[in-house]
Amino acid sequence: MFQTGYILSRRSDAIWFISLPFLAIAIGLAGQQWLPATAAAAVGLWITIPHHFATWLRTYGFSDEWQRWKDRLLIAPVIIFGLTILGLMWSPLTVFMLVTLWDHQHSLMQQYGFARIYDFKAGTGAPSAGRFDLAFNWILYANMFLTSPYWTQIWVHQLFQWSVPITADAVRLVHTVSWTVTIVFLILFIGHLVWSVRKGYRLNPMKFLFLGASYFLWYFIAWRATSLLLYMIAHRIMHGVQYDVIVYSYIRRKVSRKGDVRKLMARIAKPGNVKVFILFGLIYAVVFSLLVGKELQEFGFGLIRFNIPFDSLQELGLGSVIDMSSYQLFAATMINAVAVVHYYFDSFIWKVRDAKIQTGL
Structure with a gap:
C-alpha cells in the first residue's frame, strides 16, 4: 500500500519539507507579537529576493538548459519589463x-510540484494522481483565500474599492459554496486514493505529510493572522527556503550526473559549498535592494517600506502616496517585473515529467 520516497533524504525531508512549516509559524507568531508590520519587507529582502537569485542560477547556470530555452530566457524578460513599465504608468x-x-498561483503550484516529485522519487501514484494533486492544491488554496478571515477582509475591501456591490449575505454565500466544493472534492480525493490502492498502485506517505504540513x-x-506580518513571515520562510533547498539539490545532482558544466556551477556543487550558494544569494539581495530603493537603504526589520505600486490612483479615489518619479518608476518596475520573470521561468523549468529535468531531481 505504501512506498516511501524522499526528495533529499529521510532526515533532510523531515527538516525542510515537514518540520519547516511549523517552525515558520512559530517565527511568524513571534514576529507578529514583537515586530512592526513593516518588518515584512525585511523578510522579503533576506528570503524572497535570494530565492529569485536561485532561479537565475538554475536557468542561466547550465549551458544545456541555456541552449534549450535560450529564446525564452532572452526575450521573455524584455517583454515582461516593457509591459510592467507601461502598466505602472497606466494603472x-x-x-x-x-x-x-x-504570486498566489505560483505558491500553490510550487507545493503541487513538490507533491509530483515525491511520487516521481517513490514511483508511486496512479496515472491520474497528478490531476488530483493539481485539483487538491487549487481547491484547498482557493478555499483558504475565499473563506478565511484574513483573506476575506482583503478581497471584500478590494471589491468595495472597485465599487462592486457586495453584501454580507453574498460573502456568506461565497463561504458556503467554497466549503461545499472543498468538502465534496476531499471526499473524491480520498476515494481516488482508495481506488488507486485497490488497483495496485502504491502511495508515498511523505507526499501527504508534506501537503498536510504546507496547508x-x-x-x-x-x-490566526492579526496583521500582514504573520502571513508574510511564515509563508515566505516556507516558500523561499524550500525553493532554495530544491534548487541547490538540483544543482548538486545535475553536476554529479552530467559532469560537463560551467565552473561556477561545479564550484557551488562541491560538498560543503552551500555557503557559497547562500552568500551569492545574499549579495544579490543587497545589490538589488540598493538598486530599487532609496527607501530601502536600511536593511533592518521594520525599516523598509513597500508602497510604490499604490501611487496615483485617482480614478479609484485613492490619494497619491508619493510622486511616481523616474527613479521610483524604475524601482517599481524592478520589484514587480523581476517577480513576474521568476514566476514565468518556474512555469516551465520544473516539469517533473520532463526526462531532462529529472536528471537533477
Missing part, C-alpha cells in the same frame, strides 16, 4: 493585483 494597482494573483501553515495563519 499601478492593476499591475500590483496581477502580480499578487500570479496547515496556510490555513493556520489565514485564521
Whole structure:
C-alpha cells in the first residue's frame, strides 16, 4: 500500500519539507507579537529576493538548459519589463493585483510540484494522481483565500474599492459554496486514493505529510493572522527556503550526473559549498535592494517600506502616496517585473515529467 520516497533524504525531508512549516509559524507568531508590520519587507529582502537569485542560477547556470530555452530566457524578460513599465504608468494597482494573483498561483503550484516529485522519487501514484494533486492544491488554496478571515477582509475591501456591490449575505454565500466544493472534492480525493490502492498502485506517505504540513501553515495563519506580518513571515520562510533547498539539490545532482558544466556551477556543487550558494544569494539581495530603493537603504526589520505600486490612483479615489518619479518608476518596475520573470521561468523549468529535468531531481 505504501512506498516511501524522499526528495533529499529521510532526515533532510523531515527538516525542510515537514518540520519547516511549523517552525515558520512559530517565527511568524513571534514576529507578529514583537515586530512592526513593516518588518515584512525585511523578510522579503533576506528570503524572497535570494530565492529569485536561485532561479537565475538554475536557468542561466547550465549551458544545456541555456541552449534549450535560450529564446525564452532572452526575450521573455524584455517583454515582461516593457509591459510592467507601461502598466505602472497606466494603472499601478492593476499591475500590483496581477502580480499578487500570479504570486498566489505560483505558491500553490510550487507545493503541487513538490507533491509530483515525491511520487516521481517513490514511483508511486496512479496515472491520474497528478490531476488530483493539481485539483487538491487549487481547491484547498482557493478555499483558504475565499473563506478565511484574513483573506476575506482583503478581497471584500478590494471589491468595495472597485465599487462592486457586495453584501454580507453574498460573502456568506461565497463561504458556503467554497466549503461545499472543498468538502465534496476531499471526499473524491480520498476515494481516488482508495481506488488507486485497490488497483495496485502504491502511495508515498511523505507526499501527504508534506501537503498536510504546507496547508496547515496556510490555513493556520489565514485564521490566526492579526496583521500582514504573520502571513508574510511564515509563508515566505516556507516558500523561499524550500525553493532554495530544491534548487541547490538540483544543482548538486545535475553536476554529479552530467559532469560537463560551467565552473561556477561545479564550484557551488562541491560538498560543503552551500555557503557559497547562500552568500551569492545574499549579495544579490543587497545589490538589488540598493538598486530599487532609496527607501530601502536600511536593511533592518521594520525599516523598509513597500508602497510604490499604490501611487496615483485617482480614478479609484485613492490619494497619491508619493510622486511616481523616474527613479521610483524604475524601482517599481524592478520589484514587480523581476517577480513576474521568476514566476514565468518556474512555469516551465520544473516539469517533473520532463526526462531532462529529472536528471537533477
